[in-house]
Amino acid sequence: MKNIAKKIAVLSMVGMMQIGFGASVIEASPLHNQPPVQQQDDRHDKHDQGQDRHERERAEKERHEREMRRRPHxxxxxxxxxxxxxxxxxxENLRRIAHGILDLILDN
Incomplete structure (x- = not known):
């Protein structure tokens, strides 16, 4: 009976360690740390929206290049x-940006 109790205790501690490691990996994930992108619905200043979309596209391309590089580990x-x-x-991100540009063009 003592062997069964020891095995249960050891296996439960191993399970708890795996959950802890999993939580650490999820917290360190780059997808988890990025703030959500907020959509702008203000249609009054269309020129600024066009500039904003170009800026978003440029930022997305820079982010993509950074993410495509191989990491040391x-x-x-x-x-x-x-x-x-x-x-x-x-x-998907470029499709969303292009969809916003098409909306801007079609609203004119």
Whole structure:
């Protein structure tokens, strides 16, 4: 009976450590740390909105270039997996920005 209790105690502590490590990884994730992008619905100053969209596009391209670089601690497979996820995210962000530009053009 004592062996079973010891095994249960050890396995529960190992499980708690895994949960702790998982929480640390999630907190350190770059996707988790980025603030959400807020949409602007003010249609009165269209020129400023156009400039803002160009700025958002430039910032997105810079962010994408930064994220595509390989990190020192990353293996080859992990780097390629992150690149695939980043490419999908980048394309989605550019679609959103382009959609905003089309809305601006069509409102004129």
């Amino acid at each position: 990353e293996g080859e497979r992990e780097w390629h997996e992150r690149q695939n996820r980043e490419n999908e995210r980048h394309e």
